[in-house]
Amino acid sequence: MARILAIETSCDETAVAIIAGGQIILSNQVASQIDIHARFGGVVPEIASRQHLLTLNPLIRKALDGCQLDWPDIDALAVTQGPGLVGALLVGVSTAKALAWALHKPLFAVNHMAGHIYANMLEGPVKFPLVCLVVSGGHTELIYMERDMEFTTLGQTRDDAAGEAFDKIARFLGLTYPGGPVLDKLAYQGNPVLGFPRTMLEEGSLDFSFSGLKTAVMNYVHNCRQKDLPVNTADIAASFQEAVVDVLVKKTAMAIDRTKPASLLMAGGVAANSHLRRGMKELAQGKGLPLRVPPPALCTDNAAMIGAAAWPLYTVGREAQFSLNASPNLDLP
Amino acid sequence: MLILAIDTTTSVCSVALAKDDRLLGEISTDLPRTHSQRLMPMVETLFAETATKPEDLELLAVTRGPGSFTGLRIGIATVKGMGLALDLPVTGLSTLQVLAHNFSQGLVCPVLNARLAQVYTALYRTGSGPVPEIIIPEQAIAIDDLLTELKVYQEPIWFCGDGVDLVIPNAVRELAAPLRAPLHLNGPRAAALADLARLAPSNSADGLTPLYLRDSQAEIQLRQREKNEA
Structure with missing residues (x-):
């Protein structure tokens, strides 16, 4: 089975993986920069790019050494082309092109969002057509796939991505960075007693909007502080999270009713959220659909998913050219 | 090799x-x-x-x-x-050293536009050996401060690099003999x-x-x- 070495540097994780046959993970290395960015309260693009440049080579070596492989054992290279931070993407793209050129091996350019969706394929083949809810720090999208590598966007966020709303609320509540996982845990200690709004937008729309919810949470806290009332962050976390999950699940249910898929998928960093996983599980059961969610480690940014999404490109020989550039705003094909 | x-x-x-x-x-x-x-x-x-x-x-x-x-x-x-x-x-x-190596004689001051009213620069003496010899080490510096540092040199100084246009107008006033690199030696x-x-x-x-x-x-x-x- 052909082996692909995949590189991902679109944001603040330097990642390298070696995937056989688009499905078997031989190596999956992730060097997180979370600690480096924590003191800035968020990802600093220039610092992320600088870090990728220092980390990537040793990480590629580690990936190869980890499964006792050397360059002759690698059949192709894959790299995230976008979307993401342009300076960060360029480190991966430049390195991957140099490797492909020097080794006379084909290179495949992968869309980061396709990667998140294809993280699901690492668990085995899925049934098409499918609906996938993609939720991350930069994206909230409902994607319909009739077949392999064919994406139709059914709905997307009009303002903040779900993960972005999580991070902003966490920062507002003074929780540690990154806020998503902390909010997830904190919510278990509280009760969803605060009636924060669920923005459903106009009738039948599959788009999302989380800025109203974010403002409602902030207004509530300001109000409490003005009146010298105690601020129960656990209750806020539980209520905020329930509002987000409610909207995500309801819109996904609408997408299912509209497209009648054969399976339901979830992808992206926020798919690691335990409350959302439970909500989606109940939805899938109710609709009688198989649900696929990657394990938490494959929900956040990684290169295994890039290797998985490169597989269909590899099988049809859709190679990238040496003029390949990073595309910070790349859309799904 | x-x-x-x-x-x-x-x-x-x-x-x-x-x-x-x-x-x-x-x-x-x-x-x-x-x-x-x-x-x-x-x-x-x-x-x-x-x-x-x-x-x-x-x-x-x-x-x-x-x-x-x-x-x-x-x-x-x-x-x-x-x-x-x-x-x-x-x-x-x-x-900067690579830019200085475009010349084979005299003082060379490569200047690169560093934005924020600064240039990346250094001063080299060429011709004394096979490699430009560093006189003032690499730094990011305001143009006026650079010219103050260069004033002590009474001999011609070649300027090259993408910051030349930022530096030459003032250098002509402040320095003894500033020279602008010709096109083929500027980059x-x-x-x-x-x-x-x-x-x-x-x-x-x-x-x-x-x-x-x-x-x-x-x-x-x-x-x-x-x-x-x-």
């Missing part, structure tokens, strides 16, 4: 292939559109024209900065990738880099580090904030 030299630190994109003391080929452009799109096709053309294969290479050379942060990372990441694939040593040199040339790399120590690809000469804006601001709070 077969050397591939790459420079992408400014708007110039330059690649050269040198065998011992012979320059087999060099391609240089100074055009819009990113180095990411141009660099590898240029390398491919150079290798095709010279009937060379990647496996023939014995040394890689790259300008490690100063210059555009994104630009210098494209060159360094490319050379690191090649070095990793081919198990080759890498020589990383200052863009970094991968051939000059290859020549210097023959004489410089090499490193492992993993050990190659960039020369930014300036922290990220976020770090500068955070330090300022912490200083104000303290």
Whole structure:
């Protein structure tokens, strides 16, 4: 089975993986920069790019050494082309092109969002057509796939991505960075007693909007502080999270009713959220659909998913050219 | 020894292939559109024209900065990738030294536009040996402060690099004999880099580090904030 070495540097994780046959993970290395960015309260693009440049080579070596492989054992290279931070993407793209050129091996350019969706394929083949809810720090999208590598966007966020709303609320509540996982845990200690709004937008729309919810949470806290009332962050976390999950699940249910898929998928960093996983599980059961969610480690940014999404490109020989550039705003094909 | 030299630190994109003391080929452009799109096709053309294969290479050379942060990372990441694939040593040199090596006689002051009213610069004496000798080390500095440092030199000083237009108007007033580099000596040339790399120590690809000469804006601001709070 052909082996692909995949590189991902679109944001603040330097990642390298070696995937056989688009499905078997031989190596999956992730060097997180979370600690480096924590003191800035968020990802600093220039610092992320600088870090990728220092980390990537040793990480590629580690990936190869980890499964006792050397360059002759690698059949192709894959790299995230976008979307993401342009300076960060360029480190991966430049390195991957140099490797492909020097080794006379084909290179495949992968869309980061396709990667998140294809993280699901690492668990085995899925049934098409499918609906996938993609939720991350930069994206909230409902994607319909009739077949392999064919994406139709059914709905997307009009303002903040779900993960972005999580991070902003966490920062507002003074929780540690990154806020998503902390909010997830904190919510278990509280009760969803605060009636924060669920923005459903106009009738039948599959788009999302989380800025109203974010403002409602902030207004509530300001109000409490003005009146010298105690601020129960656990209750806020539980209520905020329930509002987000409610909207995500309801819109996904609408997408299912509209497209009648054969399976339901979830992808992206926020798919690691335990409350959302439970909500989606109940939805899938109710609709009688198989649900696929990657394990938490494959929900956040990684290169295994890039290797998985490169597989269909590899099988049809859709190679990238040496003029390949990073595309910070790349859309799904 | 077969050397591939790459420079992408400014708007110039330059690649050269040198065998011992012979320059087999060099391609240089100074055009819009990113180095990411141009660099590898240029390398491919150079290798095709010279009937060379990647496996023939014995040394890689790259300008490690100063210059555009994104630009210098494209060159360094490319050379690191090649070095990793081919198990080759890498020589990383200052863009400013490479610019100074365009000249063979006298004082040379390469200046690169560092924005924020500064230039990346250094002062070299050329002609005293095979390699430009550093007189004032690399720094990011305001143009007026640079000219103050240069006032003590009563001999001609060559200025080159993409910051020339920022510096020359004031230099003409302040200095004894400032000279503007002619077109063909004004930008970094991968051939000059290859020549210097023959004489410089090499490193492992993993050990190659960039020369930014300036922290990220976020770090500068955070330090300022912490200083104000303290």
